[in-house]
Amino acid sequence: MITHFQWKPLFEDEKLPGWRISFYYKKQHFQGIYHPEGRIEWTGSHPAEEEEKNISAMIHELMLYHVYES
Structure with a gap:
């Protein structure tokens, strides 16, 4: 789970x-x-290859919520 997203x-x-x-x-x-x-x-740090796709999907959802829907 992603925390402290900014x-x-x-x-x-x-x-x-x-x-x-x-x-x-x-x-x-x-x-x-x-x-x-x-x-x-x-x-800086790069997520492990096996987790990058999942992390990218979570970030995309957060950006849709915070940026594109505001």
């Missing part, structure tokens, strides 16, 4: 797409850039 616009002009994200998953901190098409560019 996001903020990548650019000062919030109309430009892209967001910095950070969160914890299994007590490990992760950071990345969430691109408008749903691709995640990891900065």
